[in-house]
Amino acid sequence: MRRIIFALILIGTLLLSLTISSKSLGNTTSTISESDNSIEEKLLKHVNIIKDLVRTNPNYNNEIAFFIDMEIMSGKNRFFIYDLKNDKIIDQGLVAQGFGSRIDPEGKLKFSNENNSLCTSLGKYSVGNSYYGQYGKAYKLYGLDATNNNAEVRNIVLHKNQKLPYEEQDKPIGYSFGCPMVNDIYYSRIEKIIDNSKGNIVLDIYY
Secondary structure, eight states: OHHHHHHHHHHHHHHHHHHHHHHHHHHHHHHHHHHHHHHHHHHHHHHHHHHHHHHSOTTBOSSEEEEEETTSOTTSOOEEEEETTTTEEEEEEOOBOBTTOOBOTTSOBOOOOSTTOOOOOOEEEEEEEEEEETTEEEEEEEEOSTTTTTTTTTTOEEEEOTTSOSSOOSSOOOOBSSSOEEOHHHHHHHHHHHHTOSSBOEEEEEO
């Protein structure tokens, strides 16, 4: 009789444990999903803005655009290559931010369009011609908004740095002087897209 009672108590304990574990997993899944949805909703909002821009200007590529979500930590993929025709991300990778755009005491990033600020500037850019500089081949960026129209004066360009990591990690990666800077492996894929583009590709950096 004691064995039967003990067995019933053991079964009840196991069932209760499974129920609690199931609830915990459900809550975790919900939190991740909500975070992903927020990132996706923000991206789609900016995708629609870029679609309107390229639709009215034949100089821009109307099939591919680049997006950088500065709210995502730099150790995670936040540079998105987006297919405007099929509405999907076709590639993504890490990208460093300006040294001046570090987190302030309130937990927010600082952005600036001022020369020598070393900050990332938010806004839309037109990816221009390539040239060879300190880090090899790079692409000039031309600011299209009031928040980044000093890009040319500040020498803000899209360039690579082989010292940057390629894989995602749980800590921030290195800083640039204000330029979007990526690992050379990811850069090689970006490079092919830019060089084969008939029109200027638009890069949108947002927060």
